[in-house]
Amino acid sequence: MSLAARYKCPVCGADASVAVTPELLRQAAERGAARVAARCPRGHAVLLTIDQYGYIRSTLPVQEAARPDCEITDKAPLAARQRLQAILEKGNATDADALLLEKAKAAGWVICL
Amino acid sequence: MERIKYVLDNWGLRKIVPHLLRSVGGFPALRLFSLWEDYYLHVLIKSMLQCMECEKPPTSFAKMALELARRRRVLDGCRLKAVQPPKRPYPQLLESYFHMLEDVLINRACDLAAKPLEDVIPDEEAAALYQLFVSSDWYSAVRTAIHAGVGTPKRGRALLIGAGTQEPLDYVKACQVLNTRCDFAALEVDEKIYRDLERLAAKYGFTAYLGWDSVKETFDIAVATNVLNWATDPSDVFAKARRLAKELLVTQGVVEGMSILFLLTVALRAQRPVSWREVEGLARQAGWRLEERYAKYPVYIAVFR
Numbered sequence: 001m002s003l004a005a006r007y008k009c010p011v012c013g014a015d016a017s018v019a020v021t022p023e024l025l026r027q028a029a030e031r032g033a034a035r036v037a038a039r040c041p042r043g044h045a046v047l048l049t050i051d052q053y054g055y056i057r058s059t060l061p062v063q064e065a066a067r068p069d070c071e072i073t074d075k076a077p078l079a080a081r082q083r084l085q086a087i088l089e090k091g092n093a094t095d096a097d098a099l100l101l102e103k104a105k106a107a108g109w110v111i112c113l
Numbered sequence: 114m115e116r117i118k119y120v121l122d123n124w125g126l127r128k129i130v131p132h133l134l135r136s137v138g139g140f141p142a143l144r145l146f147s148l149w150e151d152y153y154l155h156v157l158i159k160s161m162l163q164c165m166e167c168e169k170p171p172t173s174f175a176k177m178a179l180e181l182a183r184r185r186r187v188l189d190g191c192r193l194k195a196v197q198p199p200k201r202p203y204p205q206l207l208e209s210y211f212h213m214l215e216d217v218l219i220n221r222a223c224d225l226a227a228k229p230l231e232d233v234i235p236d237e238e239a240a241a242l243y244q245l246f247v248s249s250d251w252y253s254a255v256r257t258a259i260h261a262g263v264g265t266p267k268r269g270r271a272l273l274i275g276a277g278t279q280e281p282l283d284y285v286k287a288c289q290v291l292n293t294r295c296d297f298a299a300l301e302v303d304e305k306i307y308r309d310l311e312r313l314a315a316k317y318g319f320t321a322y323l324g325w326d327s328v329k330e331t332f333d334i335a336v337a338t339n340v341l342n343w344a345t346d347p348s349d350v351f352a353k354a355r356r357l358a359k360e361l362l363v364t365q366g367v368v369e370g371m372s373i374l375f376l377l378t379v380a381l382r383a384q385r386p387v388s389w390r391e392v393e394g395l396a397r398q399a400g401w402r403l404e405e406r407y408a409k410y411p412v413y414i415a416v417f418r
Binding site for chain 1: 209212213215216217235237238240241242243244245248253278279282286289294295309313315316317318
């Protein structure tokens with residue numbers, strides 16, 4: 001069973017929460033703190049530092065790199081192109097985007113070097 | 114008369130998804146959506162008939178498409194009726210859905226009429242299209258709104274049956290909307306999907322199960338979302354859910370009122386259509402009692418006890 005720790009997104013200020021697993025607490029107890037990556041509801045990537053009691057000690061925005069090494073192929077249907085383009089330009093905004101990019105690669109819609 | 118019946122049959126939608134209903138334009142917009150779907154079905158059948166004989170549909174997909182067109186009165190026997198595009202545009206929110214119909218069905222109509230489905234849409238592409246479909250803004254908004262409207266997260270620990278990867282994400286959003294604790298597990302029978310689900314489970318702190326036999330706990334509510342189209346034995350879903358949960362929320366696209374959307378799900382590997390009467394019959398057989406029915410078609414939404 002996991003606990004949830006609340007934080008404010010350092011980019012947009014949205015209220016968000018992250019699951020604090022027993023594994024994370026164990027890591028924090030061993031090392032003094034544990035780090036976990038999360039996304040706020042608006043899709044901003046954040047790096048959180050959590051202490052052994054499950055409290056969030058710091059929140060840092062993560063600059064995501066665009067994927068200039070990837071391109072959309074002719075196989076990609078028109079309905080997917082706009083969304084894939086946005087994902088490649090801005091990075092995966094959500095988990096659903098990340099899954100779509102994975103499946104798109106498997107289907108040959110996107111090729112990455 | 115038909116319009117009044119539609120509104121009455123789906124009256125509960127006003128109770129559970131009033132904001133979503135208002136944002137797309139209320140019941141008239143749902144009716145407009147249905148008219149656009151019939152127009153797209155007309156275009157698909159017209160294109161398919163240029164590549165096959167109506168009397169002898171060569172593939173199971175073609176046969177299913179013709180049967181659906183007859184049920185929707187787009188086809189009379191083998192005579193294609195004239196269907197004009199509606200004068201009003203479809204709601205903006207649904208644009209990606211109609212683009213997908215063009216890409217997946219209409220642009221491949223001839224191939225779908227003549228070749229096995231797997232040759233026209235390989236498995237990897239079907240998986241990518243499925244992900245594109247379920248994670249689209251409109252689908253995700255509908256799923257989140259239904260859970261928030263029915264108040265599923267407030268009913269206790271939930272089991273999302275045949276969850277896929279999108280349902281847990283939409284469920285988490287519904288918990289945020291209701292500002293309530295998210296306590297749920299997700300069950301998948303497909304090993305490939307389970308691997309993705311496992312990653313999400315680690316991130317969001319829910320339990321992921323692979324196969325019914327691996328579930329070793331009971332739940333306050335089970336949630337079956339569009340699983341009956343994909344299940345090899347739909348009655349089994351109700352019977353197994355009965356053993357694991359006190360309540361059952363079913364949201365299921367049904368054949369009544371459904372148009373070309375069903376063909377899209379078949380192209381993405383759904384197995385069979387179901388009707389809302391069949392859903393209630395199967396639930397009753399498994400010992401479930403209908404507590405509240407919110408909508409009958411094209412999406413059946415009800416809670417059983």
